[in-house]
Amino acid sequence: MKKNTENLDNYKDAYKQNFKFHDENIWYLTLYANLMCKKIKEKNFKSVLSLGIGHNVVSDEITKLLKTDLDLYHIVEGSPEIIADFKKRNDFPKIKLFNSYFEDFNPDVKYDAIEMGFVLEHVDDPLLIIERFKNFLNKDGILFISVPNAKSLHRVIGHKAGLLPNLYELSQYDLELGHKRYFDLDSIKALVQKAGLQIINQKGLMLKPITGEQIKKLDWGINIIDALMDIGQDYPEISNCIYLESTL
Numbered sequence: 001m002k003k004n005t006e007n008l009d010n011y012k013d014a015y016k017q018n019f020k021f022h023d024e025n026i027w028y029l030t031l032y033a034n035l036m037c038k039k040i041k042e043k044n045f046k047s048v049l050s051l052g053i054g055h056n057v058v059s060d061e062i063t064k065l066l067k068t069d070l071d072l073y074h075i076v077e078g079s080p081e082i083i084a085d086f087k088k089r090n091d092f093p094k095i096k097l098f099n100s101y102f103e104d105f106n107p108d109v110k111y112d113a114i115e116m117g118f119v120l121e122h123v124d125d126p127l128l129i130i131e132r133f134k135n136f137l138n139k140d141g142i143l144f145i146s147v148p149n150a151k152s153l154h155r156v157i158g159h160k161a162g163l164l165p166n167l168y169e170l171s172q173y174d175l176e177l178g179h180k181r182y183f184d185l186d187s188i189k190a191l192v193q194k195a196g197l198q199i200i201n202q203k204g205l206m207l208k209p210i211t212g213e214q215i216k217k218l219d220w221g222i223n224i225i226d227a228l229m230d231i232g233q234d235y236p237e238i239s240n241c242i243y244l245e246s247t248l
Contacts, residue, residue: 024212028205028241029057031229032117032146035203035243037061039142045112046071049136051102051119051129053077053086058117066094074098076105102129110136115144118241120188121179130195137248143197145244146205150182152240154208185237188244197246204239207232 036058040048048062048070062073076098077083083097098105102123114133120126130143137143149155150167158164168182183191185202192199207228208215215225232239 023216025055026057027225027229028146029055029117030061031205032144032241032243033058033061036113036115036117036144037065039144039201039245040065040113041069043112043140043142044069045141047109047111047138048073048113048115049107049111049133050075051114051116051133053079053082054118056086056089058115059086059090062115063090063092063095066092070094072096072109074107074109074111076100076102078102103132105132107136110138110141112138112141113144114141117144117146118148120145120191121147121181121183122177124180126181127191127195130192130197134195134197134248139248141247142200143192143246145188145192145242145246147183147188147242148179149184149204149236149239149242151184151238152208153238154210154240156238157209183242185242188242192244192246197248199244199246201243201245202236203243204232204234204236205229205241205243206239207235208240 040062046069048065050059050062050073053059053075059075062070066073071094073092073095074097075086075095077086078099078101080099083099086097098107102119103125114137116129116133120129123129130145134143155164155167159167170179170182189199189202236242
C-alpha cells in the first residue's frame with residue numbers, strides 16, 4: 001500500500017466561512033448529519049467513529065448524542081491544525097481524537113456506526129478506505145457514506161447546455177477542497193458492493209436545478225431550500241449529493 005504523505009493542512013482554508021461554497025456545503029452536511037443521527041438513535045447505537053472533522057457540522061450533531069445516547073465518539077483526522085481548532089471548541093470527555101491518515105488508522109475497538117460523509121471523493125483509493133473500515137464495524141453496525149453527485153440535476157442541465165463539457169470534471173473549487181473525483185449513484189453503489197457491503201438505504205441530499213451561486217442571487221429563501229432538500233431525498237440519482245447506509 002502506498003504511504004500517504006499528503007499535507008492535509010493545505011486544505012484547511014476551504015472549511016472557513018469565506019470559502020465560496022461554504023453556505024451550501026453546510027446545507028448538505030446538516031441534512032446528512034440529521035439523517036444519520038436519526039438512524040443512530042433508532043438503532044440505539046452506543047459508539048460512533050467519524051472520518052474527518054471538516055466543517056464541524058457532523059461532529060457537532062454527534063456530540064449532542066453523547067449527552068443522551070452514545071457511550072463514546074472517536075474521530076480520526078489527518079490535519080493537526082483542524083484537530084487543534086476542534087479542541088478549542090470541544091472539551092467533552094467521551095470524544096477521543098486520533099491524528100492519523102485514514103490509511104494508517106487501527107483502532108482497538110469496533111463501532112456501531114462509522115461515518116465517512118464527504119470523504120471518498122478526497123482519498124487516493126476509496127475502495128481501500130471502505131474495505132479497511134468495514135473491519136472496524138460491529139456485526140449489526142452501519143457504515144454511513146455521502147459523496148457529491150456528478151449527475152446532479154444542475155450539472156446535467158449545464159452539460160446539455162454546453163456549459164460543462166464533462167460531468168466528471170473537477171472545478172477549481174473542487175481542487176481547493178481536495179477533491180480527486182466525482183461519483184454518481186451507480187459508481188458509488190458499485191464501489192460499496194465491491195467492498196463486500198450491502199446497501200440498505202439510499203437517499204439524495206437536495207434536488208438542485210441551478211448552481212448554489214444562482215440560488216443565492218435569486219434569493220429563494222429558506223422555505224424553497226428546505227423543499228429542495230426534502231424532494232431530493234427521493235431522487236438520489238439526480239440529487240446534488242448521495243447518502244448511503246450499508247452493512248456487513
